[in-house]
Amino acid sequence: MDPVSAKYIGAGLATMGLIGAGVGLGVLFGNYLASAIRNPSAAASQQPMxxxxxxxxxxLGIFALVMAFIILFVKVG
Amino acid sequence: MDPVSAKYIGAGLATMGLIGAGVGLGVLFGNYLASAIRNPSAAASQQPMxxxxxxxxxxLGIFALVMAFIILFVKVG
Amino acid sequence: MDPVSAKYIGAGLATMGLIGAGVGLGVLFGNYLASAIRNPSAAASQQPMxxxxxxxxxxLGIFALVMAFIILFVKVG
Amino acid sequence: MDPVSAKYIGAGLATMGLIGAGVGLGVLFGNYLASAIRNPSAAASQQPMxxxxxxxxxxLGIFALVMAFIILFVKVG
Amino acid sequence: MDPVSAKYIGAGLATMGLIGAGVGLGVLFGNYLASAIRNPSAAASQQPMxxxxxxxxxxLGIFALVMAFIILFVKVG
Structure with missing residues (x-):
């Protein structure tokens, strides 16, 4: 396989690293909303967290995206 | 493998990055609805979140989609 | 691998991006129903959300489907 | 497959290791927020954990990122 | 495929073993925090567990990382 082909496939694989951040953010905000609606007065104090x-x-999602760009556009060894 | 073939496969792999955003959005809205129906009066104040x-x-899903388009249509090194 | 073969494989991989939307929609409607049955009077007001x-x-599922069609039928490079 | 091509594909595979840390962090913070909002007075004592x-x-996410960089830029045997 | 190329791809595959430990740690600490905040007096006695x-x-994450390093830098057979 020539290097240019491998760049396309490697960048595609690296993009799959976005899966985790997508699931994680959904769980994080979902749990926050579920609790903040049950007890709104206490939610403001937890917003820094x-x-x-x-x-x-x-x-972590941005790391995966940056790695995909590096694989696609940086020339190595 | 020639580069054009690799473009097709790489774009397919990158599209799988949409999985995470799909699951995440479902969890996020699902938890929001579960809580908003239990305590509707408090739900409006949490809509910015x-x-x-x-x-x-x-x-994160759009990032994966954009990366798939880049792999498919941008010519690298 | 010749480009036509790669189109078939890439389109198949891109279609896997539908997994996330499937799981997400299930979680979303499942949580909605669980809450709407517990408190039916409040459910109607949350239907816009x-x-x-x-x-x-x-x-997100449609994006993955469109990308699979693009990989299958658009000629690149 | 020549080594340079393998570097691109290997780095892409290693980047997928970020998936776990993304999901894990979302679950971790989501559960913390859900509990801290229900019982804010006890949350401060658990922040070291x-x-x-x-x-x-x-x-674990950083390990995967570092491994992707090593595969991409370090020359082995 | 020559052995050096296979090293890069194998190390990338091994790094994916970090996914499990990332998800597992998030679930483990998330559940601990959720319970410790609900009942702080009982949490201290469970910290050894x-x-x-x-x-x-x-x-398990470190094992995957070590195996990736071994694949990358140890010469076999």
């Missing part, structure tokens, strides 16, 4: 979890989970 | 989570999760 | 979540989750 | 779990789960 | 589960789950 919501945004921390959101940033860390989203970051 | 619903739309934030929705936008971020949907974005 | 149900249809929003349904449309966005279904869209 | 939250950060321990967060660090260990995030580390 | 938390650390046992944590060590065993993390070990």
């Amino acid at each position: 919501l945004f921390l979890g959101l940033a860390l989970t989203e970051a | 619903l739309f934030l989570g929705l936008a971020l999760t949907e974005a | 149900l249809f929003l979540g349904l449309a966005l989750t279904e869209a | 939250l950060f321990l779990g967060l660090a260990l789960t995030e580390a | 938390l650390f046992l589960g944590l060590a065993l789950t993390e070990a």
